Amino acid sequence: MISTFLCRAVFLLSAISGTVLASDNSTDFVERNLHTIQSIYNLTVYPNNVPIIQNGGSAVPPGLFNQDARGRVTPVGNFTGFEDSIEYFFSLAPTPQANPAGAAIFQADVVEFTSGCANVAASVVYLKTGPVNATTGQVIEGAKTTALKQAWSSIATGVDYTNVTIQQGAIATALCPGIQDRCTGANQQFNTTETCIAELSQKPFGTFDEAWGDNIACRTIHLILTGHRPEVHCPHVGPNGGNGPDNFKCVDIDYNEYLNDALLFGSSEVFRC
Structure with a gap:
């Protein structure tokens, strides 16, 4: 899931780079940005994601996202607007009731993080997934788990989609x-x-x-x-x-369009300090 994590981090940067973050004069922006990113990823962990799946943006705690959030959630696509963006970010986080293996994200670990200025940060996050108890969200002992996106679909469904x-x-x-x-x-x-x-x-x-x-x-x-x-x-x-x-959404687009930061964010250097 590494590439997913990296691009999701880019999405977060765009999402929080407005009124949510303090001014560049803040001396504690590194700690604040790390806390914000960890808090957001914790909402992908089951059952934290359930209220957002059921109620949309109204269930997202205040102070985490700019209301004009937009970003690129690889491998799904580009999104604009708060409701659209958080929906794709959180509602696709699995629930055990929705897949044959009963799998969900049970832990979100920020393993790498850097923030050189108040409005820009980058992170690598491992979303650990596997079969969980549908009531408690705790991983089932002895079950297969993974943090690799290549293994996710087979663990969650038991299906070989390459066939x-x-x-x-x-x-x-x-x-x-x-x-x-x-x-x-x-x-x-x-x-x-x-x-x-x-x-x-x-x-x-x-x-x-x-x-x-x-x-x-x-x-x-x-x-x-x-x-x-x-x-x-x-x-x-x-x-x-x-x-x-x-x-x-499900249409063929050119990579140059998909990865066009200027088109999506309004600037090709939005993530530079």
């Missing part, structure tokens, strides 16, 4: 039935489950290391979020990967 047959089966048995169940009425994306399977089977599966693009991996991730604000997220799992003018 093409399994990839195709996931569309028919999980993704499309889930879309039809959650995206109804004005939020409906496909007329029938069969139509969904036929259309999405033509798209590449993708990988969970790069969960953006016009692929199945992206839609699998975004399906999780359709339970909250379906009017926003159902278009992401549909045939077009979103809707206009600026609600596209």
